[in-house]
Amino acid sequence: MQTVAGIIVLASLYVLLGVGYVLIYRASRVLNLAQGDLMMFGGYALFAAATSVAAAPLVAIPLALAVSGMAGFLIYILLMSRMAGHPVFAAVLVTVSLGILLRVGVVLLFTDQLRYPLQVMALTNPPLHLGRGVTVSMIDALSVTAAVVVMAALVLFLRGSTLGIQMRAAGERPLLAAQRGINFQLLFALSWALASLTGGVAGVLYASNVRLDPSLGVFGLKAFAVALVGGLDSLGGLVPAAILVAAVEVLTIRFGNPLLAEVSPFLCLLAMLLVRPWGFAGTREELERV
Secondary structure, eight states: OHHHHHHHHHHHHHHHHHHHHHHHHHHHOOOOTTHHHHHHHHHHHHHHIIIIIOOOHHHHHHHHHHHHHHHHHHHHHHTGGGGTTSOHHHHHHHHHHHHHHHHHHHHHHHOSOOBOHHHHTTOOOOEEEEETTEEEEHHHHHHHHHHHHHHHHHHHHHHHSHHHHHHHHHHHOHHHHHHTTOOHHHHHHHHHHHHHHHHHHHHHHHHHHTOBOGGGGGHHHHHHHHHHHHOTTOSTTHHHHHHHHHHHHHHHHHHSOGGGGGTHHHHHHHHHHHHOTTOSSOOHHHHHHO
């Protein structure tokens, strides 16, 4: 049961990161390869808020998440919006460059030393005993809760709000949406803000639970494999994909070589590409576009 708990906790982080890939791709058909670096940015935003503004968690955490969401919005307005009319591949290269610049900026501002925001905020991470020998930390439980809340909120937003319905329409029928006068710039900016926000949530949780360092962005590459396994245009496929990849990774650590755990998400991706290239819940059309 402890292994199952570890799988669920890891899967929740993959869901929080994978959501960002899916949202941006569904809205603009751009692969945001800087999502892992936006996760790192959220962690460092928490550390900066805790050290320079206020160590109180009720101030530092909301401030870090607000900065993360605003960063995504500004990235689109100042950078990605200028890629309109250019090949999609060029926009993908811009996200790669963005990720590198974020890592360089973090090293210049904070050095490459390990940071522990939880200690700065004078918080503890007590164990929670769930019975049957299962023990998780408080932040592990918060990670799972955050993933559930984010997925539920996005489903309600995409299906029940005007902006959410417009976002779905723009992704599924862009020509028809344009004829109806939908503001694509607003929708794309919103998708980047939401992706950065969910990445920031993952960064805050991971940095508080484990550590914070500039290499944290590598975690995003594994989450990218999860998004592809689930289907890059589908939120529905993200959860089973995250559970599958997390299960393979945790079981590899427990019963195999821990070094192989780092590549296990990509082995899952390779297997999925051979069997069902469009993912669990993706579509063949999206495969052709990619």
